[in-house]
Amino acid sequence: MIALHDFAVWLAHSPLNAAVTGHSWLVPEIQVVHIVAIAAVVVSAALINLRALGVIETDRPQRVVVRAWLPVILGALVVLALTGVLLIASEPGRALFRTVFWVKLGLIVAATAVTAAHGFGAPRSRLVPCLLAIASALLWMGVIFAGRWIAYADGWPGAFS
Amino acid sequence: MSLEDLATTLSTTPLAILLTDSTWLFGVIEAVHVMGLTLVLGSIALVDLHLLGLVERGRDTTALIRRLLPLTWTGFAVAAITGTTLVFANPQGYFTNFFFRGKLLLLVLAGLNVVVFHRFVQPRAGRLGHRVSGGISLALWLTIVSFGRWIGFTI
Numbered sequence: 561m562i563a564l565h566d567f568a569v570w571l572a573h574s575p576l577n578a579a580v581t582g583h584s585w586l587v588p589e590i591q592v593v594h595i596v597a598i599a600a601v602v603v604s605a606a607l608i609n610l611r612a613l614g615v616i617e618t619d620r621p622q623r624v625v626v627r628a629w630l631p632v633i634l635g636a637l638v639v640l641a642l643t644g645v646l647l648i649a650s651e652p653g654r655a656l657f658r659t660v661f662w663v664k665l666g667l668i669v670a671a672t673a674v675t676a677a678h679g680f681g682a683p684r685s686r687l688v689p690c691l692l693a694i695a696s697a698l699l700w701m702g703v704i705f706a707g708r709w710i711a712y713a714d715g716w717p718g719a720f721s
Numbered sequence: 722m723s724l725e726d727l728a729t730t731l732s733t734t735p736l737a738i739l740l741t742d743s744t745w746l747f748g749v750i751e752a753v754h755v756m757g758l759t760l761v762l763g764s765i766a767l768v769d770l771h772l773l774g775l776v777e778r779g780r781d782t783t784a785l786i787r788r789l790l791p792l793t794w795t796g797f798a799v800a801a802i803t804g805t806t807l808v809f810a811n812p813q814g815y816f817t818n819f820f821f822r823g824k825l826l827l828l829v830l831a832g833l834n835v836v837v838f839h840r841f842v843q844p845r846a847g848r849l850g851h852r853v854s855g856g857i858s859l860a861l862w863l864t865i866v867s868f869g870r871w872i873g874f875t876i
Contacts, residue, residue, distance in 0.1 A: 588874055592867045595759065596766075602756070603763025606792055616788050701756055708752035712745065 568652040568720040576649040587650050594643040598704065600636040604629040605675050605700050609693035612678055614686075622689065626679035633675060637668070655710050657719035664706035671699035728812035740810040747810055754803040758866070760796025764789045765862055772855025774848075782851070783843075814876045821876075824868040831861045 571577060580586055611617040611625040648655050655661040675696045678689065722730075731737060740747055770776040771785055808815050815821045834857050842850040 588870050589867065591870050592863070595755070595866055595870070596762065596863070598755070599759040599763035599766065601763075602759040603767055603792070606760065606763075610792075704756050704759070705749075705752045708755055709748060712748040 564656055565720050568656055571649055571652040574649065576646070577652065580646050580650040587647065590643050590646050590650075594640060594647065597636040597639040597643065598707075601633050601640075602700065602704075604632040604636070605671075605696055608675060608678055609696050612689035612693040623679055626676075630676055630679060633672065637672065653715070653720045657715045658710055658713045659716070660706050660709045660713045664703055664710070667699055667703045667706055671696060671703055674699055724816050725813075728816050731809055731812040734809060736806065737809040737812070740806075747807065750803050750806050754800055754807065757796045757799030757801075757803060758869070761793055761800055762796075762862055762866060764792040764796065766859060769855040769859040769862075772851040773859070774852065811876065815872070818872055818876050820868045820871040824865055824872065827861055827865045827868065831858065831865065834858050834861060 580590065607617065608626055608629050611620070611622055617625050674692055678692055678696075740750075767776065768786055768789055771778075771780070771782065777785055834854065838854045838858075842854045
């Protein structure tokens with residue numbers, strides 16, 4: 561907690577903070593890039609999950625669909641991490657001290673793992689891919705929800721601001 | 722009935738009162754709006770990038786569009802319903818907001834671009850026409866997202 565506080569104070573006085581808060585249009589446009597990357601994750605996960613459910617792309621094997629779209633998710637996550645760091649740098653007292661932000665990070669790890677699990681082996685039953693697809697969709701929706709909720713959640717008592 | 726009267730009428734509806742009284746309802750609907758809009762943006766951008774010859778090369782354009790259209794419409798329905806609901810929280814504010822008005826206009830233009838594509842561009846199957854349609858669509862949707870984000874900063 562003290563380390564996180566010191567980090568936030570350091571970030572607030574860093575050149576990165578000065579750079580992203582130097583122009584009023586920069587933070588909204590970084591958010592736009594963040595949203596575009598979320599869209600890349602959403603459509604890629606949707607294609608993988610709908611293939612698993614046997615709804616679309618049924619003319620291609622599941623592993624081909626996963627191999628095509630999982631790298632897009634991973635690439636988009638890199639963009640999301642970079643833009644996320646810039647957004648935190650613009651307002652260090654915000655996300656870091658709200659539980660929902662850390663819940664979001666946990667959900668991202670879980671959602672990525674569950675979505676990637678579609679690519680392992682050829683399950684004998686139809687049930688496993690269906691359950692993975694539903695879990696993946698719910699987890700990614702949870703990520704979006706938690707992300708939006710950072711703006712509404714209360715910060716930890718006595719936290720940096 | 723003027724736009725101002727409409728705004729006043731909307732702001733006295735039970736939905737408007739529900740939204741302004743609740744501390745969490747607006748945020749929940751906003752989160753669902755983000756889910757819908759990212760589905761629209763992602764699926765449309767995929768078609769646009771294909772039209773520009775950048776992704777899913779060698780795959781049939783008509784089949785790709787047919788495959789993605791249910792995703793686009795589902796996302797659009799979710800975004801339109803949640804977006805309309807959010808307006809009830811502050812009708813006067815939205816109706817007079819530059820970015821809100823601009824966003825609606827850009828949505829109409831994006832719709833026109835789709836009509837032009839299906840009527841004139843797609844039947845001819847020319848490479849240039851596809852690229853122009855894809856480029857216009859991508860530019861419009863990125864601006865729509867940008868305007869949407871700016872509403873939150875200016876209202």
